[in-house]
Amino acid sequence: MSRYLNIEKVSKTFTTGKMSTEVLVDINLSVARGEYISIIGHSGCGKSTVLNIVAGLMDSTSGAVILDGKEVSDPGPDRSMVFQNHSLLPWLTVYQNVAIAVNKVWRSKNAKEKDEWVRHNLNMVHMSHALDKLPSEISGGMKQRVGIARALAMEPKVLLLDEPFGALDALTRAHLQDEVMRIQNDLKNTVIMITHDVDEAVLLSDRIVMMTNGPSATIGEILDIDLPRPRDRIALADNPKYNQYRQAVLRFLYEKQRKVEAAVSA
Numbered sequence: 349m350s351r352y353l354n355i356e357k358v359s360k361t362f363t364t365g366k367m368s369t370e371v372l373v374d375i376n377l378s379v380a381r382g383e384y385i386s387i388i389g390h391s392g393c394g395k396s397t398v399l400n401i402v403a404g405l406m407d408s409t410s411g412a413v414i415l416d417g418k419e420v421s422d423p424g425p426d427r428s429m430v431f432q433n434h435s436l437l438p439w440l441t442v443y444q445n446v447a448i449a450v451n452k453v454w455r456s457k458n459a460k461e462k463d464e465w466v467r468h469n470l471n472m473v474h475m476s477h478a479l480d481k482l483p484s485e486i487s488g489g490m491k492q493r494v495g496i497a498r499a500l501a502m503e504p505k506v507l508l509l510d511e512p513f514g515a516l517d518a519l520t521r522a523h524l525q526d527e528v529m530r531i532q533n534d535l536k537n538t539v540i541m542i543t544h545d546v547d548e549a550v551l552l553s554d555r556i557v558m559m560t561n562g563p564s565a566t567i568g569e570i571l572d573i574d575l576p577r578p579r580d581r582i583a584l585a586d587n588p589k590y591n592q593y594r595q596a597v598l599r600f601l602y603e604k605q606r607k608v609e610a611a612v613s614a
């Protein structure tokens with residue numbers, strides 16, 4: 349079925365010297381506009397490789413990524429990425445880090461409109477109080493907020509999140525997950541997020557894509573998360589459906605796709 353974003357028969361083989369490793373094989377995924385997809389799978393299975401191919405940072409060996417009717421071949425502002433280790437420019441302030449993206453993408457806006465847009469996006473992630481701070485002067489969670497504001501300010505067709513909360517403590521992580529859910533509710537972004545966190549995947553996603561172990565990893569199962577939004581983490585803790593989804597993902601990861609190393613050492 350043709351959707352907003354189609355990943356069609358994507359495979360990827362890395363070749364270093366005479367060594368070739370088939371990392372991904374036959375990845376097929378159709379994402380609807382406004383859908384929140386999580387990709388989960390054991391370390392090294394190829395999640396980031398999938399995201400990098402969608403971002404246009406890496407070519408697939410075969411297959412194609414079609415976004416809104418156009419094949420992706422290069423990186424572009426229609427796909428903005430947020431990494432685990434916030435990639436802010438350390439010599440620029442919070443404001444300037446967002447402004448640099450806005451200036452690049454929104455050439456049609458005048459100076460006043462650009463300024464308002466930078467402030468609006470930083471306000472959305474509650475960072476208006478720290479516009480003049482340097483990245484070294486703010487916490488990890490705040491840096492991640494700025495990274496999210498910068499990505500949102502580009503109004504991408506797809507927001508690509510590579511373990512965006514992975515480096516944060518549990519409490520900051522929970523706050524930021526709630527913020528992303530709120531923003532997602534308002535803006536209806538199309539999101540693909542990599543995570544290792546089962547609760548995070550169930551809480552945030554419309555569908556969870558579970559990848560088999562590599563090499564030659566592919567999509568093993570896709571789980572639909574049929575929980576009403578807005579979602580409340582405390583209320584969901586007692587929700588039987590939520591717990592069934594959680595168990596389905598855990599079962600996939602730790603029974604069906606048990607890591608060989610884990611099995612040997614267990």
Ligand SMILES: Nc1ncnc2c1ncn2[C@@H]1O[C@H](COP(=O)(O)OP(=O)(O)OP(=O)(O)O)[C@@H](O)[C@H]1O
Pocket residue numbers: 362363364371389390391392393394395396397398562
């Ligand atoms: N540029 C590259 N050249 C060669 N091999 C690579 C390259 N990038 C990734 N790989 C290999 O491809 C496989 C998948 O890597 P990838 O980073 O996509 O996995 P991942 O599932 O995102 O891992 P993690 O969860 O640990 O971040 C790994 O075996 C990795 O070593």
